[in-house]
Amino acid sequence: MKDQPPQPLDIVPVPVQPPPVSIDTGHHFATTAxxxxxxxxxxxxxxVAQKLKFTIIVRRSGNDEDKSRKPFFVLECERSGKYVPPKKKLKAESTGTRKCGCPFRLRETLLVNEMTKNLVPPxxxxxTLKERDPENTMSxxxxxxxRYRYKAKMRASMSEMQHMFKHLSDxxxxxxxxxxxxxxGEYLQDIFFAHPRSLSLFNSFPTVLVMDSAYKTNKYNMPLFEIVGFTSTERTYNVGFAWLTNEKEDNFIWALQQLRSLVRNEGSLPKVILTDRDTALMNVVGQVFPTSAAMVCRVHVENYVGSKIKELVKVRQGEEVKQEIVWDFIPDTSAYTQWIRVMSFLRLLEQHL
Structure with a gap:
């Protein structure tokens, strides 16, 4: 008797419950009324829920009589959440639930989330909330x-730095x-970023740039290095930003090298770069942009000269000396007289430094 080939086994399909259909209806409840x-x-x-073919209930509400607490209430779908069996044992025929894990929930914090998303300060x-509702007692x-709960929800499992990188990439x-x-471990040292529109403006108007650092802009106390350009219509635009751990030559060289990498045509490098009186920044401008002239911004010159004027000029009680005192009288004189007065003032200033 010849060997019979193996017969396939009867395969019984296992019934798999299809995943529940999820439909986001949140936008139907967004209103300014x-x-x-x-x-x-x-x-x-x-x-609104009835028109969408489902029912909502008041899940939780605050006590209106308790003035120490802000009144609130939470609306959610009647099928929201999961079934929690009671402690006492029920008869088999009396059990049942409408709970199916529906995620719908309507809270009064929707406006706070929207304004937080649009970078509105607290x-x-x-x-705004008190203008819309004078009885609002939000602290x-x-x-x-x-705001913290909303930001934590947006970040999910990502860290703040990972969340920022994701937004920059998106x-x-x-x-x-x-x-x-x-x-x-590994620690972030410096980061440079620029908007896509800024790249186009920078390559169209690269002649004059202004560079300066701002402080107290973040909880990490990292200086925010800002680069600003000028268009042909004398309008300013932001070229890029950099968070630096220190204001040393090495940090500035790295930031300027990233700026240099944005240039599409090597013949269109900046002609003039204005900075504050930061020695480290002025020293490295010539290394990265050898054809650019590094100059001190006039605003910083006015502030520096004005601070020295207050020390040199004796002021009577109740009289103020404005920082613009040096610049006010110059346009009213001839060029030669201007030069004489400025040189005399600089000699006097040098003697007291």
Missing amino acids: KEGSKDDLIKWAKM RNIIS SKQCYNA SKYFFKYRSIVDEG
Whole structure:
């Protein structure tokens, strides 16, 4: 008897429950209309839900009689959440639930989230809420807590730095960064970023640039190095920004090298670069842009000269000396007289430095 070939086994398909259909209906409840009372607002929300073929309920509400707490209420789908069995044992025929994990939930913090997304400061958020509802008792702490929860939800499992890199990448920013590695791990050292529109403007109007650092812009106390350009119509535009760990020559060289990499035509390098009186920055401009003239910004010159004038000039009690005192009288004189007065003042200033 010949061997029979193996017969295939009967395969019984296992029934798989299809995933629930999820439809986001949140935009139907976004409105700028203001209702007269809480009951009117609940009635409006239930009417909108009824048109969308589902039912919402008041999940939780605050005590209106307790003046120490801000009144609130939370609306959600009647099928929201999961079924929680009672402690006592029920008969089999009496069990059942409508809960299916519906994620719909409507909260009053929607406006706070939208304004936070649009970079509105907390004080302006609170003032806007109080203008819309004079009875609103939101405190600054509650506003900050709502903003924190919203930002944490947007970041999900990402760190703040990873979240920033994601936004820069999604918005097609040009960005570069460098880090340092030691025994404790890897740490961000410097980061440079520029908007796509800024790249086009920089290559069209690269003649004059202004560079300066701003402070107290972040909780890490990193100086924000800002680069500004000028168009042919004397309008300013932001070329790029850099967060630097230190204002040393090495940090500035790296930031300027990233700026140099944005130039598409080597024949269109900046002709003049204005800086503050930062010696490290002025020293490295010539290394990265050898054909550019590094000059001190007039605003910084006025501030420096004005501060020295207050020390040199004796002021009577109650009389103020303006920083523009040197520049006010120059346009009213001839060129030769201007030169004589400026040179005399500089000699006097040099003697007291």
